[in-house]
Amino acid sequence: MEAVRLIVSVAAGVVFLGLAALTILRGRRASSLAVPTGILCLNLFAYLGFETLGNVTEDREWEWLEAAAAALAGPLLFHLALGFVGARRTQRGLLVAVYAVYGIIALSSLAPFALSGWASYPGGDRWALAMIAVTAPTFSYAVWRLVRHYRRNARGEERSRTQLFIATVAVGVGGAATDLVDVADAGVDVPQLAGVGMLVSAVLLTALSLRAKLVSGGLATSIATAALLGLLGVGAQFLVFATLGGRTAALAVATLAVTLVVILAAREVWSSYTELRERTAHLATLGRLSAQMAHDIRNPLAAIRGAAQYLDEELRRSSDLADAEEFLSLILDQTERLDRVVNEYRRLGRAEPELEPTDVDALVAAVVDGAKLSAEADVKGVDVVAEPTEVGEVALDPELVTTALENLVRNAIEACETGGGTVTLSARVKGDRLELRVRDDGPGMDARTRERAESAFFTTKAQGSGLGLAFARRVAEAHGGTLSIDSALGRGTTVRLVLSR
Numbered sequence: 363m364e365a366v367r368l369i370v371s372v373a374a375g376v377v378f379l380g381l382a383a384l385t386i387l388r389g390r391r392a393s394s395l396a397v398p399t400g401i402l403c404l405n406l407f408a409y410l411g412f413e414t415l416g417n418v419t420e421d422r423e424w425e426w427l428e429a430a431a432a433a434l435a436g437p438l439l440f441h442l443a444l445g446f447v448g449a450r451r452t453q454r455g456l457l458v459a460v461y462a463v464y465g466i467i468a469l470s471s472l473a474p475f476a477l478s479g480w481a482s483y484p485g486g487d488r489w490a491l492a493m494i495a496v497t498a499p500t501f502s503y504a505v506w507r508l509v510r511h512y513r514r515n516a517r518g519e520e521r522s523r524t525q526l527f528i529a530t531v532a533v534g535v536g537g538a539a540t541d542l543v544d545v546a547d548a549g550v551d552v553p554q555l556a557g558v559g560m561l562v563s564a565v566l567l568t569a570l571s572l573r574a575k576l577v578s579g580g581l582a583t584s585i586a587t588a589a590l591l592g593l594l595g596v597g598a599q600f601l602v603f604a605t606l607g608g609r610t611a612a613l614a615v616a617t618l619a620v621t622l623v624v625i626l627a628a629r630e631v632w633s634s635y636t637e638l639r640e641r642t643a644h645l646a647t648l649g650r651l652s653a654q655m656a657h658d659i660r661n662p663l664a665a666i667r668g669a670a671q672y673l674d675e676e677l678r679r680s681s682d683l684a685d686a687e688e689f690l691s692l693i694l695d696q697t698e699r700l701d702r703v704v705n706e707y708r709r710l711g712r713a714e715p716e717l718e719p720t721d722v723d724a725l726v727a728a729v730v731d732g733a734k735l736s737a738e739a740d741v742k743g744v745d746v747v748a749e750p751t752e753v754g755e756v757a758l759d760p761e762l763v764t765t766a767l768e769n770l771v772r773n774a775i776e777a778c779e780t781g782g783g784t785v786t787l788s789a790r791v792k793g794d795r796l797e798l799r800v801r802d803d804g805p806g807m808d809a810r811t812r813e814r815a816e817s818a819f820f821t822t823k824a825q826g827s828g829l830g831l832a833f834a835r836r837v838a839e840a841h842g843g844t845l846s847i848d849s850a851l852g853r854g855t856t857v858r859l860v861l862s863r
Contacts, residue, residue: 374560375410378403381567395445395810399567402438405431410560422474422481429471429484432538436497437461439531443504446527447511448809463496490542497542501535511809514850520808534563662696669693715759715840722753722789722796725760726767730787733771739785744778746771749788756796758841758861763798766837769830770800770857777804777855795843798859807849815847834859 382403385396409431416424437460444450444457471484483489505528512524537560669692726748733739733746767787774785786801807815815831834857835845842862849855 371410371414371560375407375414378407378410378560382407395442398438398442398445402435402442403567405434405438406560409435426471426474426484429489430468433464433468433471433493435538436493436500437464439534440500440504443508443527443531445813446524446809447507448813449507451813460496460500467492467496494539494542497535497539501531505531514853520851530563530567534560537563659700662700665696666693669696715762715837717757717759719755720758720760720763722756722758722798723751725764726751726787726789726798729764729767729771732768733775733785736772736775738772738775742775742778742783744775744783744785746775746785746787749786751789753789753791753796756791756861758796759837762837762840763859763861766834766859767798767800770834770859773830774800774802774804774855774857777802779804792860794862796861798861799856800859801854801856803854806851806853806855807847808851812847812849831857 382400385400385403409428412424412428412431415421416428437457440460441450441457444453450457467489470480471489473480474484508524508528508531512521512528730746730748738744739746771785771787778785783803786799788799788801790797790799831845831847838845838859838861843860845860846858847855848858
């Protein structure tokens with residue numbers, strides 16, 4: 363039986379190490395969940411490694427390290443659950459509290475290294491009771507958030523991912539709970555399923571990582587690299603066991619050396635990938651910005667060129683330019699437009715507000731009228747409307763706020779599906795705050811996309827620059843306010859731009 367448990371633990375450890383390498387090496391920019399997943403997998407790999415060493419050598423020191431690693435797995439998994447439902451920012455205080463409580467248990471598990479009187483605490487009945495007391499409410503809340511997220515998302519793919527995550531938490535925490543109940547001597551006869559739970563949860567977590575796209579391009583190469591590192595590490599560890607046997611000190615040193623070699627090898631691969639990805643991301647950013655600037659400048663340049671060509675032709679035919687007044691005005695207008703474009707890009711970078719009394723109702727109406735005439739709204743059949751408002755004048759930067767609202771309305775139109783939809787722009791005063799709201803009835807965003815949407819250059823559109831929401835947030839902050847997004851799959855999206863009056 364012990365041999366079977368050892369094989370199951372080693373197999374789970376291989377999967378966790380491979381998944382850690384896969385998510386950290388290839389997923390850091392693909393998803394905000396990639397790095398937390400990788401750290402959790404590394405911690406679980408360490409936990410299983412300490413457990414194996416403790417069983418082989420029967421030295422208590424490994425049990426102490428195993429208990430500390432087990433305690434740290436709790437907040438890491440809770441962190442991942444909050445990230446999955448897009449609640450890491452809103453529940454930051456609770457997350458810090460969970461890390462603090464589990465951290466105390468982890469530190470107390472290491473106390474025997476300095477206090478001999480604590481030698482029986484790590485992995486003992488008091489330790490198990492403390493873990494149960496913290497884990498029960500923590501993961502009851504986590505499962506509640508996951509179930510609520512599942513019910514709120516009507517789209518099949520997100521529901522499937524949520525089902526996988528709930529199963530991962532249930533199997534992982536449930537399996538560990540059987541060992542905790544047994545250690546706590548609670549008078550309940552339950553089978554010890556922690557090892558099996560670890561292996562099954564490792565497989566489920568791998569499936570979730572691939573299903574939730576926590577890794578980006580080059581998947582075959584990434585899996586091969588991760589598997590190779592994992593197998594080399596485990597193979598080297600078995601060789602150490604076979605060679606050194608029960609010599610505890612030498613075994614500990616050799617184990618540490620193998621671990622360091624694997625980490626250094628992973629670091630070299632990670633560094634190479636990271637350097638390449640950062641260079642690619644930098645070039646992509648410059649490319650998007652250049653494309654956007656070229657698009658904004660091309661139209662006035664074309665108008666100026668056409669007017670100049672006409673004037674040149676008229677000069678060749680005759681010196682009378684009495685009929686060319688319209689084209690001269692066009693050149694001047696388009697030159698001024700180019701100057702405004704350059705100034706707008708300069709201000710986009712700094713978002714410096716120049717406050718002046720502004721009729722908010724007229725500003726909203728102007729944005730809506732402009733959006734109704736856009737080609738995108740016409741092609742998709744999207745109706746852009748303004749809710750009746752009576753806000754009056756508010757001190758703000760009309761140019762910055764107009765640009766921000768135009769970006770938000772454009773995003774909302776693009777989010778609506780072809781064949782119809784409605785985008786609603788409204789404004790209202792709440793105390794000393796002005797709230798501008800853009801709502802669409804499009805497909806909505808999942809929790810991870812919503813949490814990343816405000817980041818600069820993040821976009822889900824092939825031709826998007828990713829600047830719209832990020833700029834709107836900067837405009838809000840420049841006015842002493844905030845930007846928030848409320849969205850769920852199948853329920854549309856509402857973006858609130860709140861400005862200080």
